[in-house]
Amino acid sequence: MMDQRSLRVFLVEDEAILLMQLEALVTAAGHEVVATAMSGEEAIRTAETLDADLAFVDLRLCDGETGFRVGRCLARDAGIPVIFVTANDRRVLGGAERGAEIDGSFGGALGVIAKPYTLHGLQTALAFLEEALIAPPPSSAPPPGLLIAPHVAQRWRRAS
Amino acid sequence: MDNADASRLAERTRAEFGEIDPLFGEIDPFSAIIRTTQLPMVVTDPRRHDNPIVFANPAFLRMTGYERFEVTGRNCRFLQGPGTCPKSIARVREAVRAERSIEIDLLNYRKDGSTFYTALHLNPVHAKSGTLQFYFAAQLDVTERYRLIREREAENEALQEALAVKTTLIHEIDHRVKNNLQMIAAMIVLQSQRIPDPSTRASMLDTLQRVEALGTVHRRLHQSESASRFDIADFVRDLVADLVGATGRSDIRVELDLASAVIHADKSVAVALLLNEIVTNILKHAFTEGRPGTIAVQVAAGSEIRIVVEDDGIGMPEAAEARSTFGQSLMGTLARQLGARLTVASAPRKGTRVELILSG
Ligand SMILES: Nc1ncnc2c1ncn2[C@@H]1O[C@H](COP(=O)(O)OP(=O)(O)OP(=O)(O)O)[C@@H](O)[C@H]1O
Ligand SMILES: [Mg+2]
Numbered sequence: 001m002m003d004q005r006s007l008r009v010f011l012v013e014d015e016a017i018l019l020m021q022l023e024a025l026v027t028a029a030g031h032e033v034v035a036t037a038m039s040g041e042e043a044i045r046t047a048e049t050l051d052a053d054l055a056f057v058d059l060r061l062c063d064g065e066t067g068f069r070v071g072r073c074l075a076r077d078a079g080i081p082v083i084f085v086t087a088n089d090r091r092v093l094g095g096a097e098r099g100a101e102i103d104g105s106f107g108g109a110l111g112v113i114a115k116p117y118t119l120h121g122l123q124t125a126l127a128f129l130e131e132a133l134i135a136p137p138p139s140s141a142p143p144p145g146l147l148i149a150p151h152v153a154q155r156w157r158r159a160s
Numbered sequence: 161m162d163n164a165d166a167s168r169l170a171e172r173t174r175a176e177f178g179e180i181d182p183l184f185g186e187i188d189p190f191s192a193i194i195r196t197t198q199l200p201m202v203v204t205d206p207r208r209h210d211n212p213i214v215f216a217n218p219a220f221l222r223m224t225g226y227e228r229f230e231v232t233g234r235n236c237r238f239l240q241g242p243g244t245c246p247k248s249i250a251r252v253r254e255a256v257r258a259e260r261s262i263e264i265d266l267l268n269y270r271k272d273g274s275t276f277y278t279a280l281h282l283n284p285v286h287a288k289s290g291t292l293q294f295y296f297a298a299q300l301d302v303t304e305r306y307r308l309i310r311e312r313e314a315e316n317e318a319l320q321e322a323l324a325v326k327t328t329l330i331h332e333i334d335h336r337v338k339n340n341l342q343m344i345a346a347m348i349v350l351q352s353q354r355i356p357d358p359s360t361r362a363s364m365l366d367t368l369q370r371v372e373a374l375g376t377v378h379r380r381l382h383q384s385e386s387a388s389r390f391d392i393a394d395f396v397r398d399l400v401a402d403l404v405g406a407t408g409r410s411d412i413r414v415e416l417d418l419a420s421a422v423i424h425a426d427k428s429v430a431v432a433l434l435l436n437e438i439v440t441n442i443l444k445h446a447f448t449e450g451r452p453g454t455i456a457v458q459v460a461a462g463s464e465i466r467i468v469v470e471d472d473g474i475g476m477p478e479a480a481e482a483r484s485t486f487g488q489s490l491m492g493t494l495a496r497q498l499g500a501r502l503t504v505a506s507a508p509r510k511g512t513r514v515e516l517i518l519s520g
Contacts, residue, residue, distance in 0.1 A: 021346035087338035088331060116342040116375030119349055120406035144401055
C-alpha cells in the first residue's frame with residue numbers, strides 16, 4: 001500500500017526527554033519524523049494537515065481523555081495508524097478495570113507499547129511496524145513489547 | 161397449632177377471661193390476647209364496600225397514632241402515602257383480589273405524617289364453606305431494620321468513594337514511577353550516544369540495562385492485579401528475550417524451563433537486578449570471539465525458589481573470583497539483601513553455572 005522504504009512518523013509525547021529519545025531512535029532506524037507534538041491540543045491541530053504513515057501517541061492517564069481523543073482523531077479521522085505508548089496498559093486493554101475507556105478494539109489504535117519500554121524493545125517494535133505497514137502482512141509475530149489490536153492481528157494472520 | 165390444640169386453648173382462655181367480643185358479639189377466647197399483644201393487627205371485611213377495617217387492636221392504634229373511630233370503617237389505603245412503593249401496593253391489591261395471602265414490606269404514614277416501615281402479613285380467612293369472610297393483617301414495625309440498611313449503604317458508599325480516591329492515587333504514583341524510570345533510561349541513551357570512548361559508552365549501556373531491568377520489574381508488577389505479586393518466570397522471559405535480542409546475535413540459543421515463582425514485591429527489584437547481572441555477564445563474557453552457545457535458565461518453586469542460569473561458554477578465568485568488580489560486589493550484596501544463597505561454578509571451556517536459592 002505504500003511505495004516507499006521508510007516511514008513518516010508523527011510523535012506525540014509531552015515529556016521532553018522522552019520525545020528526544022523517540023526522535024533519535026526513529027531517525028537512527030532510517031525513518032523520518034515529520035512532526036512532533038507535546039500536547040493533545042497541538043497534536044489535534046497538527047493532525048489536520050498531517051501526512052504520516054505512523055503515529056506514536058503517549059497516553060497520559062492523568063490528564064484524562066486527551067490521549068484517547070488524539071488517538072481517535074488520528075486513527076479514525078486522519079486514517080493514520082496509531083501506537084499508544086502508555087504507563088497504564090491495563091486501562092487501554094480494558095476489562096481488568098471498571099471504567100476502562102478503551103475496549104478490546106484498542107480505541108481504534110493499531111497497537112500498544114507499555115511503559116517502561118527498553119531501548120531494544122522499542123527498536124524491534126519499530127522494525128516490526130516498518131514491515132507490517134510497508135509490506136503487509138508481516139512475516140513474523142509482533143515482538144513481546146508490542147501489543148497489536150486483536151482485529152488487526154487476525155487480519156494479518158488471515159492474509160499470510 | 162392444630163384444630164384440637166386451638167379449641168383446647170380457646171376453652172382455657174374462655175374460662176379465664178370470659179369476655180364478650182364487641183365485634184363478633186359472642187364470647188371470643190382470643191380477644192384478650194389480640195388486645196394485649198404488642199403485634200399490631202387489623203381485620204377487614206371484604207364483603208362490605210371497599211373492604212373496610214372492622215377491627216384494629218391497640219398495638220395497631222399505637223403504631224399508627226390514630227384513634228379507633230378514625231380507622232374503623234376505612235380501607236387500609238389511608239396508611240399509604242407518596243413514598244409508598246406503587247409496585248408493592250399493586251401486589252397487595254392483587255393478593256386481595258385473588259384472595260391469596262401475602263407477606264410484604266410497605267412504607268406507611270402515621271396520623272402525624274411521619275413514616276414507618278411495616279412488614280405486612282395479610283391472610284384471607286375463609287369459612288368452612290369456602291367463602292371469603294375476613295382479611296387478617298398483622299403488621300410489624302421494621303423501620304429500625306430499614307434505618308440500619310440505609311446506614312450500612314451510606315457507609316459502604318463512603319468506603320467505595322475512599323477506595324476510588326486511593327486507587328486513583330496509586331495509579332497516579334505508578335504512572336509517575338514508570339514515566340520517571342523511562343526518563344532515566346532515555347537520559348542514559350541520549351547521553352551515551354555522544355560519548356566517543358567505546359569503553360565509557362559500554363559502561364553507560366551496562367547502567368542502561370540495570371535501569372531497564374528496574375523498569376521491567378515495575379511494568380510487570382503493575383500488570384498484576386494487586387501490584388504486589390511478582391512472578392520471576394515472567395520476568396526471566398522478558399529479560400532474556402530483551403538482552404539476547406539486543407546483542408543482535410542469532411548464534412545464541414535460549415532454553416527456558418520456567419515454573420511460576422511468585423515472590424513479594426519487596427524482593428522483586430533485588431531479584432531482577434541479580435538476574436540482570438547474571439545474564440549480562442554471560443552475554444558479555446561467555447560467548448566471545450564469535451563462539452556460539454546456549455543460555456539455559458531454570459526456575460523451580462517449592463519450599464524455596466531455585467533459579468539456575470547456565471551457559472556453555474568459555475567459563476570464568478581462574479583469577480576472576482579474586483577480582484573485585486562492580487558486578488561482583490553488586491551480586492554479592494543483592495544476594496545478602498535477599499538472604500539468598502548464590503553459588504557460581506565455572507570451569508574453563510566448560511561454561512558457567514550460577515545458582516540462586518531464595519527461601520520462600
Ligand atoms: N558467564 C560467564 N562466562 C565467562 N566468564 C564470566 C562469566 N561471568 C563472569 N565472568 C567473568 O567474571 C568476571 C567478573 O564478572 P563481573 O560481573 O563481576 O564483572 P564484569 O562483568 O567484568 O564487570 P561489571 O562490573 O560491569 O559487571 C568477568 O570479567 C568475566 O571474566
Ligand atoms: Mg558483570
